Amino acid sequence: MINLASDHLRRAAQSFPQGVAIVDGDRKILWSDFDRAVERLARRLTTAGLAPGQSVLIMSGNCAEFLILSFAVWRAGGVMAVVHASTGPNELDYALTNAEPHFLFAEGESQTAAAAAVSRTGSRTEIFDLVCNAELIPHIAPFAGDLPQVDCDAVGVIGYTSGTTGVPKPVAHSHRSIAEGTDGVADIWRIDAADTILVAVPLSWMMGLVILSLTATTRAARIHLMREFSPDGVLDAMLGHGITFFAGSTSMYVKIANAWHRRDAVADFHLRCCISGGEARNEAVFEDWCRITGTPVLDAYAAFECWPLVMNDPAGVPPPTGSAGKIAPGARMRFLGPDGREVAPGEVGEAQGRGPAMMMGYWKEPDLTGKAITPDGWYRTGDYARIDEHGYVYVLGRASDLINRDGRPIYAAEVEQVLSELDYVAQAAVVGLPDADHGQMVAAAIVPMPGAAPSEAAILEHCAARLAAVKVPGMIRIVEALPHNMSGKVLRREVIPMLLRMREAEDA
Incomplete structure (x- = not known):
């Protein structure tokens, strides 16, 4: 099994060198060109002084360079630390002090915020300009020797969550975790090289970078990037670019369906799998979506701390209404009552999970990690849920709600x-x-x-x-x-x- 993200990219480039890897506006980047760009940048980063285990922070909107940088950092043995381009000063200061990035790549107006944060925190981070559709750090000569061996069990990514508490949590995963986890997700969703995956969520979210883009790379599926989400932009991509796979929140589906009803267009969708997650389902909207596109909306339940947990096979039997699906292959769940014991099927309990991709912990936050992971290694989801006699899981909501x-x-x-x-x-x-x-x-x-x-x-x-x-x-x-x-x-x-x-x- 491949346990490094950059090796998934190497295999895709070897198997489909002339296949289109990334669609970014008018640009189409082949798998072979994607891999070569990653190799050049990994060597430039090494020349610039990036050592294995050191992190690189990125602040950018969606573009091919975001993906090239991410895979280059992984290939050089570094750690990708990811925040939203418009993150607030408090959250950005926290990320800088927590990740201690060696380099920070910032696009456009984000450079001003990055420089201010570096000044406020006294960070020794070096800031580089990230320009879409341009070589990154072209003034640095590529390293000519062998790139370092990457420890697959070392930290590979730190994602700063934008949870509902307002305080970001630094979710850390190893190189192995994200490589093997996405390989498993690709199996469940039946991703292959014939797929075109629309990435309409920010790459700064782990859903965009890891669950969608890296999963696509494991099977050489085409990655269709949207600079930012817009309902009409999604419809244009779906109708004009043969999108076969889409994932988004319920709110996104609502907006896209409303945009469709404002159009006078012929339905020429090629979707085979649509996934929702992160919000409560809206069955009326999803029924409308199925009438429009011919494709049902399936749930995926997990957190970046522990995934996949509950998923649906797009070629399988549709789940009952209200169910998030069945426990994913390789995952385990238990439902505990107030006494800490597992409840019987059908009864509601606190949901805890163990997934193929378990976080290493919250980076440099042992107290937070201790609250999220039980002494025997289970992730506390913070949700109440139940499982029926047929294995379908029903999530009833956050314990805090x-x-x-x-x-x-x-x-x-x-x-x-x-x-x-x-x-x-x-x-x-x-x-x-x-x-x-x-x-x-x-x-x-x-x-x-x-x-x-x-x-x-x-x-x-x-x-x-x-x-x-x-x-x-x-x-x-x-x-x-x-x-x-x-x-x-x-x-x-x-x-x-x-x-x-x-x-x-x-x-x-």
Whole structure:
């Protein structure tokens, strides 16, 4: 088994030298050219002083050079440290002090933020310019000797999460972990060289760089990069470039489907697999998507700390509604009750997992790592879930999102699932608000589909027919938008004060 990302690239270049590896705007880069560019840059980085185990931080939008740099760092034995190009100063300062990068490659306006962060932190990092569609550090001569041997069990990537807590966590994976993990993902999703994978999420997210782009490389599938996400841009790519594989959040599917309905176009999709993750499903939108494209939307449940966990075979039997799928090959899950013992199938418990790609830990954060990984090596997902007698996993929501009403636990995701059945609901966020009589009230903020004018009474009637009375929202408000983090996940901690302000204004 290949245990280095750059070896996956070497194999793709040897097997399909004239095949297109990357589509970046009007550019098409062949596998052989991709591999040669990576080799040149790996040697330049070595000449410049990058040693195995040292990190390189990147701040850039999506472009081929982002991928070339990543694979070059891996080939030279270095560590890719990845933050979003528009990350805030506090998060950037943290990444600099945590990763201690030897080099920082920044594109365009990000250079100003990078220089300011280096100055604030007193970092000794050397900043290089990253220009899309241009050779990186061309003034440095390539190293002429043998590149260093790469320790496959050494750290290879540090991804700074944009979680819903607002504090980034430095998820560290070894070279082996990302190489073997993506190989397994490619098997599950049946990726091959005939596929064209659309990367519409930022490469600065591990979904874009590792789960999509590196997985594509393991099978020499074409990587179609979008500079940034736009619904019409996605449709143009799907209709004009033979996209066969797409992965995105529920919010992205909502926006793309709405953009399609504004068009007068012939449906000429070539999709064979569509994946959602990171947000609650919206079944009405996904049914619409299937009518538009002919391809269902399947779930993938995991975290970059531990993956794959729960996935779906695109050629298999569709999972039951509400299920995230079955436990992935090579993964294990357990569901623990309050007493720390495993619950019976069908019962809800705290979900813990062990996956083919387990993080080494949170880089230089042993206390955080200790909270996330149990003494016996299981990753605490922070979610409540259950598994049925047929092996299907149902994720009910974050432990931190649990609503307690009259002593009864209510899972926000369960209520959101029912709300998403309404075809005029684009997105819903369910939270618990303080309630003097019952502890907490179930409250929902709903973003309607464009042009829809849903009534709160009709929504309540639907919920009452599908949920136990204690779970029916006591407050429903229609809003124009929900607060999201950079990954597109709803920030529930901001939904709560938003609804409280609305309630206070109405009571005044």
